[in-house]
Amino acid sequence: MQKFPMTAEGLARLTEELRELKVEERPAVIRAIAEARAHGDLSENAEYHAARERQSFIEGRIAELESVIPSVEVIDPTSFSGDKVLFGAHVTVVDEETEQKKTYRIVGQYEADMKNGSISNSSPLAKALIGKKVGDSVEVPAPGGAKVYEIAGVRFV
Numbered sequence: 001m002q003k004f005p006m007t008a009e010g011l012a013r014l015t016e017e018l019r020e021l022k023v024e025e026r027p028a029v030i031r032a033i034a035e036a037r038a039h040g041d042l043s044e045n046a047e048y049h050a051a052r053e054r055q056s057f058i059e060g061r062i063a064e065l066e067s068v069i070p071s072v073e074v075i076d077p078t079s080f081s082g083d084k085v086l087f088g089a090h091v092t093v094v095d096e097e098t099e100q101k102k103t104y105r106i107v108g109q110y111e112a113d114m115k116n117g118s119i120s121n122s123s124p125l126a127k128a129l130i131g132k133k134v135g136d137s138v139e140v141p142a143p144g145g146a147k148v149y150e151i152a153g154v155r156f157v
Contacts, residue, residue, distance in 0.1 A: 015069060029051055077157070078157065084132070084154065090103055094152050101152065105117055135150070137149065
């Protein structure tokens with residue numbers, strides 16, 4: 001069985017999402033389908049088709065979460081220390097071309113969220129960073145050509 005590395009916070013978010021889908025979203029979409037059915041002709045009923053589409057998404061996401069959650073391997077990054085990049089680390093990198101500084105947190109694929117600065121451990125950037133130390137430079141393939149970053153800091157919070 002494939003194990004998925006994840007932080008405790010990530011597992012808590014997935015567990016809460018599963019609970020919300022089962023307890024709130026699923027019953028709500030069933031009610032919406034029943035209401036749309038009551039309006040008559042289903043072939044031209046946009047509300048019915050939208051509710052069925054939403055139901056399909058919800059059931060698919062529930063199935064995905066029910067298969068992932070039992071396979072999660074919780075890793076506590078606060079037990080790590082040092083200047084070597086490991087899973088769960090907050091890594092500050094400097095783009096060597098633009099001198100722009102960014103901080104990313106390396107997390108599992110099911111908790112990655114680029115908007116919040118969390119990148120998947122299977123992303124090209126994370127793969128290049130893991131195992132390196134502060135002061136090292138890494139080259140990351142990108143659509144516009146390779147980017148080179150220097151590791152400016154590593155924190156385990």
